[in-house]
Amino acid sequence: MQIYLDYSATTPTRPEAIAAMQAVLTQQWGNPSSLHEWGQRAATVVEQARMQVAPLINAPDPESIIFTSGGTEANNLAIMGVAHLYAKPQHIIISNVEHSAVAEPARLLELWGWQVTRLGVDAKGRVNPLDLKAALQDNTVLVSVIYGQSEVGTLQPIEELGNIARSAGVLFHTDAVQVAGRLPVNVKNMTVDLLSMSSHKIYGPQGAGALYVRPGVDLLPLLNGGGQERRLRSGTQAVPILAGFGVAAELAVQEMPTETVRLMKLRDRLFAQLRDIPGLIPTGDCTHRLPHHVSFCLEYADGEKLSGKTLVRQMNLAGIGISAGAACHSGKLSPSPVLLAMGYPENAALGAIRMTLGRDTTEADVDWVAMVLRQILERLAPELSLAKR
């Protein structure tokens, strides 16, 4: 039996999206910028995809959706696109639990002389809106805070943060890659200026994403050329990939009311089944949480001996795909910066694991995974299981 529980890393492309992509590859392969019939057929595909993606975040105007190659590019376009508007270094604010696709552009700006404030988080991984208020300066030009944290599942108080930025006249960006398509997002009622999405987290193909750019918000492009995507992202659009993204987005919106509730039940079931294992500590916020996200750290893990990576390997041997919060750089295991930011000690931050559920996950899968994980922990870390008896 094989069970994939890494839907936050990527999702299998759904058959409806594959069918749409196949049709475009064979019948609508023109260049959408060409004026002839072939080009216009492809342009129709791109515009249809834009109209399908806009409802993911309830964007009233599909023109506010700028297609990119994925969430990483959308985040880079938001941050560097704002930064490039300024001749001299200014100040931006991010949180210290951002995905690297925000943290790295911010680090680059710092190298270029910009001031970067990284807001701290509490033990559940949440930013305190008052900290944002206090961090704003006269030269702050952008605030960027992740909506749903990919490693620990915590949802941020995005509306409050957006309101604070707006009151100060500062642009607000959120990386909603883990949220858009999993929870309702409504930019009409939010004070968000820029919002990143990704296709492959919602059963669309890899290699597509989008940045919502609120009408009236100015950005400079990262890619210059033929002026596609309202001059914000030059380059011939990946028409087949966007067709797949569009179909996946449309179906995500349709299925969200039932699927989100189903996933939350499975998520809570998995948490409940593992609750009694001492040392296996749930991470993130249990209330403000991504619906499909289960994460733990091993509070008593002995670093290299029982790291998240070891558990991932063991689970993989049992046919179960999960992920570790700790990244492995050049062979050396490093603790999860997100857990460190949340105040966990280094050995716990080495023992982070994440199980993210999706369309194919069943109750039986969850029960099986819980049993296998328990057995592995009993074998590898008897002190964890001994303590519970």
Ligand SMILES: Cc1ncc(COP(=O)(O)O)c(C=O)c1O
């Ligand atoms: C929160 C978050 N932001 C950005 C990204 C990057 O998205 P993409 O893989 O589409 O570049 C990811 C992917 O894991 C993510 O989880």
